[in-house]
Amino acid sequence: MRIAVVAEQFLPHMNGVTHSVLRVVEHLRAHGHRVMVVAPSYEKGLFPGAEPGLPGVHVERIPSLPLAGYPEVRVAGCTVHRMQRVLSRFAPDVVHVASPFVLGWRAIQAAAALGLPSVAVYQTDVPGYAARYGAGVLETALWAHVRTMHNAATLTLAPSTASLRQLRGHDVQRVHLWRRGVDTVRFRPELRDHAWRERVGQGRRLVGYVGRLAPEKQVADLAVLDSLPGTRLVVVGSGPEKDALRTALPRTHFEGFRTGDELAAVMASLDVFVHPGEHETFCQTIQEAMASGVPVVAVGRGGPLDLVDSSRNGWLYPPGNTARLRELVQDLVGDDAKRRAFAATARRTVQGRTWQAVCDELLGHYERAMATSPRPTTLRTRRTRTAHLARKATLVKFW
Known part of the structure; x- marks a missing residue:
């Protein structure tokens, strides 16, 4: 054709x-x-x-x-x-x-x-x-x-x-x-970069967001995670809100825009992936996180409803309830066995979605x-x- x-x-x-x-x-x-x-x-x-x-x-x-x-x-x-x-x-x-x-x-x-x-x-x-x-x-x-x-x-x-x-x-x-x-060859758990994790997290669990830094993505909602004990928030991406977000999230590591193999390595190096945007028609980065063997905590609205199976490969939280977002992230970073089980299920979830x-x-x-x-x-x-x-x-x- x-x-x-x-x-x-x-x-x-x-x-x-x-x-x-x-x-x-x-x-x-x-x-x-x-x-x-x-x-x-x-x-x-x-x-x-x-x-x-x-x-x-x-x-x-x-x-x-x-x-x-x-x-x-x-x-x-x-x-x-x-x-x-x-x-x-x-x-x-x-x-x-x-x-x-x-x-x-x-x-x-x-x-x-x-x-x-x-x-x-x-x-x-x-x-x-x-x-x-x-x-x-x-x-x-x-x-x-x-x-x-x-x-x-x-x-x-x-x-x-x-x-x-x-x-x-x-x-x-x-x-x-x-x-x-989703490209399950490019995004895979084996790309986990331990040197990068140590440099960025210094022994802490890494909780990451990947995407545009724009108002509709509601990245500012992640302020509830900026000081979560034992973790460091990582933001990957660029956009018109990057300077405002640096001010709003003073303890967060801003990785900047990444794509290709660099993005895949960063994604695989996270412990938990978070996405707060309520206007996602699909949310491709959630699939990429799952392919990388990373469990997801996302808002329960729009595209993530089809992707995140709560209590199996991640958690969904009610729109606007950032206190619940914090609780669910804490649940995963504080329980190694649960996080590993969610991660394995996440990877299996996307295997057929080529x-x-x-x-x-x-x-x-x-x-x-x-x-x-x-x-x-x-x-x-x-x-x-x-x-x-x-x-x-x-x-x-x-x-």
Whole structure:
């Protein structure tokens, strides 16, 4: 197949949307499919040492502007007509729209105008983020936009049962469940770095958070763990709240942004992983912690509800109850046998959740979208017919 992937965020900015797009594109390429990525442009030098692009994959860059207060996040705008031209040149069989909002909405509209099936992947709870950024009054309007976008797509994929219920509760139609994979080869317990643990923890248990340092992640809630006896809190990541968090968490070790094998080694070196964000549609870092053999304490809302099985591979605490968060972390760091049992179960929990498996499932969703999309003549058919007529005209002229 030929798949156009339209990503609201992409390299060099590394986040959950970028990560899943990379894994999907790698899988598609490895199985002989042709892929084009449409993504925002980024300023040179904004991400020094960022992960390189994907060889053999054309990336069509759309001019963008930085999000106010968060320059790493770009907002790309283009007309529907321009997006139609981009898609027409590639002639895809299906348009995969990752976390649509601005650029992705144009892609859904352009695909519909061209008679192309589109698969919209819901990944970011933008309406839920609004309150965290001081714009709660916009939540109703933002949900109206989300509903309009996703109902215009051929089908929508939700990453968790909580997201599935949330979308259906807001009258989004044709929603299917499509979870995320995890790289259990890269993330594994054997990467535990004892020298790093000693340097950072000096004999204490390490309790870690990995992710963006942004308001919607609620990292400030971890202040209840900053002085937990016998432990040291570790924060891995970067974002607009990094300076404020350094002030709010004075005893915490801030590791900075890590990716690839460096991130995998840090993850495996933790004793307990924590995640306080209440607006996670999935929470990929929880799966990576589990693959690394690290038990999890996460808020009992959104994506973590599908991932954390309380009293088996971690604990869930009630939203907003940071006192309970502290108690549950204390329970694990203070009981070596329980922590080891949870860690072993966590690793087993994610063994079958490979990107190979979930991307094979994604191909089935593509097939469903193509089968249900009313498109009597595909772009590829039109392009092939045009090329055939051009060759015929050339032969006639020659003779």
